[in-house]
Amino acid sequence: xxxxxxxxxxxxxxxxxxxxxxxxxxxxxxxxxxxxxxxxxxxxxxxxxxxxxxxxxxxxxxxxxxxxxxxxxxxxxxxxxxxxxxxxxxxxxxxxxxxxxxxxxxxxxxxxxxxxxxxxxxxxxxxxxxxxxxxxxxxxxxxxxxxxxxxxxxxxxxxxxxxxxxxxxxxxxxxxxxxxxxxxxxxxxxxxxxxxxxxxxxxxxxxxxxxxxxxxxxxxxxxxxxxxxxxxxxxxxxxxxxxxxxxxxxxxxxxxxxxxxxxxxxxxxxxxxxxxxxxxxxxxxxxxxxxxxxxxxxxxxxxxxxxxxxxxxxxxxxxxxxxxxxxxxxxxxxxxxxxxxxxxxxxxxxxxxxxxxxxxxxxxxxxxxxxxxxxxxxxxxxxxxxxxxxxxxxxxxxxxxxxxxxxxxxxxxxxxxxxxxxxxxxxxxxxxxxxxxxxxxxxxxxxxxxxxxxxxxxxxxxxxxxxxxxxxxxxxxxxxxxxxxxxxxxxxxxxxxxxxxxxxxxxxxxxxxxxxxxxxxxxxxxxxxxxxxxxxxxxxxxxxxxxxxxxxxxxxxxxxxxxxxxxxxxxxxxxxxxxxxxxxxxxxxxxxxxxxxxxxxxxxxxxxxxxxxxxxxxxxxxxxxxxxxxxxxxxxxxxxxxxxxxxxxxxxxxxxxxxxxxxxxxxxxxxxxxxxxxxxxxxxxxxxxxxxxxxxxxxxxxxxxxxxxxxxxxxxxxxxxxxxxxxxxxxxxxxxxxxxxxxxxxxxxxxxxxxxxxxxxxxxxxxxxxxxxxxxxxxxxxxxxxxxxxxxxxxxxxxxxxxxxxxxxxxxxxxxxxxx
Ligand SMILES: *Cc1c(COP(=O)(O)O)cnc(C)c1O
Numbered sequence: 055x056x057x058x059x060x061x062x063x064x065x066x067x068x069x070x071x072x073x074x075x076x077x078x079x080x081x082x083x084x085x086x087x088x089x090x091x092x093x094x095x096x097x098x099x100x101x102x103x104x105x106x107x108x109x110x111x112x113x114x115x116x117x118x119x120x121x122x123x124x125x126x127x128x129x130x131x132x133x134x135x136x137x138x139x140x141x142x143x144x145x146x147x148x149x150x151x152x153x154x155x156x157x158x159x160x161x162x163x164x165x166x167x168x169x170x171x172x173x174x175x176x177x178x179x180x181x182x183x184x185x186x187x188x189x190x191x192x193x194x195x196x197x198x199x200x201x202x203x204x205x206x207x208x209x210x211x212x213x214x215x216x217x218x219x220x221x222x223x224x225x226x227x228x229x230x231x232x233x234x235x236x237x238x239x240x241x242x243x244x245x246x247x248x249x250x251x252x253x254x255x256x257x258x259x260x261x262x263x264x265x266x267x268x269x270x271x272x273x274x275x276x277x278x279x280x281x282x283x284x285x286x287x288x289x290x291x292x293x294x295x296x297x298x299x300x301x302x303x304x305x306x307x308x309x310x311x312x313x314x315x316x317x318x319x320x321x322x323x324x325x326x327x328x329x330x331x332x333x334x335x336x337x338x339x340x341x342x343x344x345x346x347x348x349x350x351x352x353x354x355x356x357x358x359x360x361x362x363x364x365x366x367x368x369x370x371x372x373x374x375x376x377x378x379x380x381x382x383x384x385x386x387x388x389x390x391x392x393x394x395x396x397x398x399x400x401x402x403x404x405x406x407x408x409x410x411x412x413x414x415x416x417x418x419x420x421x422x423x424x425x426x427x428x429x430x431x432x433x434x435x436x437x438x439x440x441x442x443x444x445x446x447x448x449x450x451x452x453x454x455x456x457x458x459x460x461x462x463x464x465x466x467x468x469x470x471x472x473x474x475x476x477x478x479x480x481x482x483x484x485x486x487x488x489x490x491x492x493x494x495x496x497x498x499x500x501x502x503x504x505x506x507x508x509x510x511x512x513x514x515x516x517x518x519x520x521x522x523x524x525x526x527x528x529x530x531x532x533x534x535x536x537x538x539x540x541x542x543x544x545x546x547x548x549x550x551x552x553x554x555x556x557x558x559x560x561x562x563x564x565x566x567x568x569x570x571x572x573x574x575x576x577x578x579x580x581x582x583x584x585x586x587x588x589x590x591x592x593x594x595x596x597x598x599x600x601x602x603x604x605x606x607x608x609x610x611x612x613x614x615x616x617x618x619x620x621x622x623x624x625x626x627x628x629x630x631x632x633x634x635x636x637x638x639x640x641x642x643x644x645x646x647x648x649x650x651x652x653x654x655x656x657x658x659x660x661x662x663x664x665x666x667x668x669x670x671x672x673x674x675x676x677x678x679x680x681x682x683x684x685x686x687x688x689x690x691x692x693x694x695x696x697x698x699x700x701x702x703x704x705x706x707x708x709x710x711x712x713x714x715x716x717x718x719x720x721x722x723x724x725x726x727x728x729x730x731x732x733x734x735x736x737x738x739x740x741x742x743x744x745x746x747x748x749x750x751x752x753x754x755x756x757x758x759x760x761x762x763x764x765x766x767x768x769x770x771x772x773x774x775x776x777x778x779x780x781x782x783x784x785x786x787x788x789x790x791x792x793x794x795x796x797x798x799x800x801x802x803x804x805x806x807x808x809x810x811x812x813x814x815x816x817x818x819x820x821x822x823x824x825x826x827x828x829x830x831x832x833x834x835x836x837x838x839x840x841x842x843x844x845x846x847x848x849x850x851x852x853x854x855x856x857x858x859x860x861x862x863x864x865x866x867x868x869x870x871x872x873x874x
Pocket of ligand 1: 168169170171173597598599678679680683704705706707708710
């Protein structure tokens with residue numbers, strides 16, 4: 055993009071005048087953020103419009119990525135980098151005495167997601183636009199995103215994330231495209247006003263869905279795709295009659311009820327949601343999105359719906375949007391009078407489903423009573439889909455009643471959303487090689503037997519534009535200085551870095567870049583948390599949602615063990631280490647919250663014990679989110695990826711660490727396996743029980759945590775310290791954690807996630823790390839080899855895989871729009 059500094063300056067001043075009635079000298083930091091962003095948005099608009107025109111001009115197949123979550127983070131820096139004008143804009147601002155870094159920090163994160171699944175959706179949008187594919191996101195404009203986490207007295211406390219408190223400079227409200235979504239009511243059949251016999255709803259609750267569009271700017275291209283987020287409102291506003299009667303609360307009741315649908319993101323990651331409002335959210339955005347697509351299709355092509363699957367492919371990001379399947383059936387049959395078979399033919403060519411987890415508790419199923427009363431007609435359609443499916447199943451497996459029951463989309467009083475997706479979709483994919491194999495052979499074995507051709511793997515990826523170019527500019531420059539540009543759009547080019555693996559000067563420079571990035575994080579923690587870290591220590595980092603299967607507990611138990619050793623043996627002299635955590639726990643996940651309290655309690659003890667000296671420090675970074683993640687990955691030496699083998703579907707933070715030159719301490723789980731494959735096991739620290747070993751113990755019921763405690767007195771000691779008053783004089787706070795490991799609580803087996811079984815192997819791997827870190831050059835060499843072999847983990851590669859095997863899209867090049 056050609057950048058006109060003079061015009062940008064004028065635009066900025068005009069914005070401040072119009073929006074705030076201020077000149078530059080009167081503007082505060084937030085005004086400046088808003089005005090700069092609005093000026094950048096102005097530069098984006100011509101390409102955005104040109105892209106839309108281009109897609110409409112020729113009939114091209116487009117992808118729609120339906121996702122309940124888009125964890126976008128901040129947009130300003132990313133948009134400037136993708137536009138290729140970040141340095142120029144910084145310079146203009148410098149000349150006006152405006153510090154870019156300060157105004158950048160004024161932007162709230164668009165935290166419309168929980169963790170990996172939502173961030174994946176955001177990385178995919180970036181790659182789609184960058185690679186010139188017509189692909190867009192559809193989701194929910196949550197008024198409140200992921201909660202803001204404070205740590206008070208060591209405990210997590212949640213505050214609302216009011217990210218729209220000020221206006222969002224990137225969104226464009228499209229009231230002209232609003233649609234109506236219906237809930238409840240009674241199903242009727244008969245003549246509608248147009249004289250057709252069909253099903254319709256009577257006495258349904260109507261909710262208005264209004265789209266807000268955000269531009270998705272590709273890197274070094276004119277393509278600007280769209281993220282369309284729906285907001286709910288009441289069609290009637292408030293009740294003026296009741297208001298005039300001074301019945302104020304009743305007057306706004308219906309309005310609030312409608313608006314509540316998009317009020318807040320459910321903060322459960324990989325856990326059951328199960329609430330009516332959640333199903334309402336799901337149907338709300340799926341119905342609005344499908345209506346939007348069908349309206350546009352009919353306007354452009356009429357009602358020849360056979361073309362629909364040639365022009366639309368819909369990817370369902372986990373089961374959250376699966377209700378889109380019966381919704382498209384409903385629209386085709388009830389609104390366009392299509393017959394069942396014809397509608398089914400279209401639907402089954404349109405939807406593809408991504409599975410993100412094998413944790414049983416995260417597979418969505420809805421009570422029939424909830425589903426049916428909220429979505430009566432949709433339920434009726436699901437019943438019919440299932441009735442026809444069961445006929446096929448009985449023909450195929452006439453004697454296997456158990457299998458028929460297991461696979462029935464409706465059984466045991468519940469609607470199984472994953473089953474619906476697999477049956478109706480044409481593709482089912484896992485998100486890492488191991489994960490897909492487990493789906494085929496264990497979790498979805500019945501389904502793989504029935505539909506083997508639907509199953510495929512798409513190993514996740516991350517966008518190097520945000521996680522390298524934007525987050526780690528010094529490393530980006532290091533790379534470009536050596537291999538030139540090109541890696542920004544083709545990450546496998548990083549392989550060329552390998553020839554510098556024995557170049558002293560390059561290794562020295564890599565060491566000093568890491569050191570500087572550590573100083574930046576140290577500075578952040580000094581200002582935000584009054585924590586003082588030693589940038590010469592090993593930064594050993596575990597940042598991700600808090601979940602038992604991710605095993606932050608294993609990490610803490612090892613820290614408690616190290617602390618014991620340091621106290622017991624003053625001659626024990628390991629390299630100085632800083633253990634860094636960042637994690638939000640779902641608000642209702644009691645044990646996860648206790649683990650946060652444990653981390654903070656251990657931190658308090660260790661950090662204030664003079665005997666420890668500089669050997670050990672523990673830090674919990676508050677309110678972990680995308681914008682903080684961007685400061686953490688570049689500063690990390692060690693990437694903790696220590697989930698129980700077989701439980702982490704892929705992981706993506708493991709990839710962000712890798713491209714930023716941290717070495718992986720990881721189990722053979724998810725994409726870790728592929729990371730070790732690419733970088734070589736000798737350049738990382740693999741450890742722990744394998745999936746097969748765990749499966750075997752599970753099958754034979756042979757796991758006994760007690761044996762591990764008896765064999766390893768140091769382990770027995772730290773486990774005992776959870777309840778002996780060492781960390782908690784009341785002996786109560788960590789008792790449940792203790793008992794869950796040793797005895798099993800609430801009917802669970804003891805130590806469900808094999809923490810004690812992996813403890814010794816984890817300690818050994820940590821000892822190797824301590825030893826390896828003392829040779830700085832050798833460490834830097836491993837770092838460089840990891841970076842050089844991270845190409846596979848670009849979301850560009852993932853998107854090309856989806857395009858080739860599932861979406862079958864063509865690239866659409868958008869010409870330079872001459873508007874400047
Ligand atoms: C990448 C990312 C995640 C996913 O982390 P995993 O370790 O793969 O679970 C979660 N949250 C944020 C903010 C991220 O950027």
